[in-house]
Amino acid sequence: MLVSCENNQPVEPNISENQILIDKMKAAADSIIENTHVPGLVALVVDHQKGIDWIYEAGLSNIPEKLPMNREYIFRIGSNTKTFVITVLLQLVDEKKLSLDDKLSKYFPEYPMSDVITIDMLANMTSGIYNFTNDENFWTTVANDPQKIWTPKELTDWGFSFELNFSPGSKWEYSNTNTIIIGRIIETVTGNSLESEIKDRIIQPLQLNNTGLLTSGLDFPEPHPRGYYNGEYEPGDDLTAFNDISWAWAAGSVYSKPRELQKYVEAMVGGGLVSASTQQRRLNDLKYITENTYYGLGILKRGSFYGHNGALIGFSSSMYHSNLRNATIIIYFNGLLPEKADLLFFKIVNILYGKDY
Numbered sequence: 001m002l003v004s005c006e007n008n009q010p011v012e013p014n015i016s017e018n019q020i021l022i023d024k025m026k027a028a029a030d031s032i033i034e035n036t037h038v039p040g041l042v043a044l045v046v047d048h049q050k051g052i053d054w055i056y057e058a059g060l061s062n063i064p065e066k067l068p069m070n071r072e073y074i075f076r077i078g079s080n081t082k083t084f085v086i087t088v089l090l091q092l093v094d095e096k097k098l099s100l101d102d103k104l105s106k107y108f109p110e111y112p113m114s115d116v117i118t119i120d121m122l123a124n125m126t127s128g129i130y131n132f133t134n135d136e137n138f139w140t141t142v143a144n145d146p147q148k149i150w151t152p153k154e155l156t157d158w159g160f161s162f163e164l165n166f167s168p169g170s171k172w173e174y175s176n177t178n179t180i181i182i183g184r185i186i187e188t189v190t191g192n193s194l195e196s197e198i199k200d201r202i203i204q205p206l207q208l209n210n211t212g213l214l215t216s217g218l219d220f221p222e223p224h225p226r227g228y229y230n231g232e233y234e235p236g237d238d239l240t241a242f243n244d245i246s247w248a249w250a251a252g253s254v255y256s257k258p259r260e261l262q263k264y265v266e267a268m269v270g271g272g273l274v275s276a277s278t279q280q281r282r283l284n285d286l287k288y289i290t291e292n293t294y295y296g297l298g299i300l301k302r303g304s305f306y307g308h309n310g311a312l313i314g315f316s317s318s319m320y321h322s323n324l325r326n327a328t329i330i331i332y333f334n335g336l337l338p339e340k341a342d343l344l345f346f347k348i349v350n351i352l353y354g355k356d357y
Helices: 015-035 078-094 119-123 136-144 152-160 176-190 194-203 258-270 276-284 342-353
Strands: 040-047 052-062 254-256 287-290 293-295 300-302 305-312 315-322 327-333
Touching (some): 015 342, 040 258, 040 342, 078 276, 078 315, 152 176, 305 342, 327 342
Antiparallel strands (some): 293 300, 315 327
């Protein structure tokens, strides 16, 4: 089969070399199942230049029933949700319905420093607003009342019950509170629910029929694997429906399938969901996090790959696309452990590209 490389010249994939790479990626996935407590995983790797289109599942989707993982299952994608929310935000910027330079005080003047904090700071995690999920008391409240339906205002208020961590714009620090506020701003500007805006602007145009944002509920659409653990291994710790997902909302309540997430991240990074100028800003206005890692407007950059990752109770995920490599990598784990989905992402890019990924 002929495939197109970056300069659109047809090339014949090297079947033997690609099979060696696929065997190595399979071994890397299998080693995670064999050497960690990750119950099961799905890995999707598409490299259009090399002519690779590989999807693989390993491990279990249900531990006590010993059911195998399935590539067709729906997964919770956690903080990959943030990319959907910020994409909608940037579309509203393109439509001149708001500006990234708008102050938070334009929408919610009741919050401290709202006349200094900009939407841009909320989107790129430089606002200094405390991350409500860092507070142990928040999780105690969740555990004591797992069926509680949280309002976005409650989550925002929880974050602002603490002093700002630093002067707005002076540093970078990840905070779920930022994206909850952006979700509220989107609803204020449009007069519609965040769920409907994401559906109308992203999900329906891309025909993502098994993708959606949940506003509440303990469970999510079937078929899906069970989700295990909350950061550390505890045998039998099935947390699939541990608490109402309203606590995550704009920060992490989207679900999707591997192929649909591939289609989405290729559009988000490749272009077409926002204007060319806004896309340029999104891909280039970045804050340095650590070696080879940067954060922009609701987007994470690792090497030449852009996307995000997600860590939610019972689930971990990675979603990245490289325009340079014309390649996409999607990883799902049905467990939240110290070994998160990015572990396999890094193994795969090292196999495919070495350190220059």
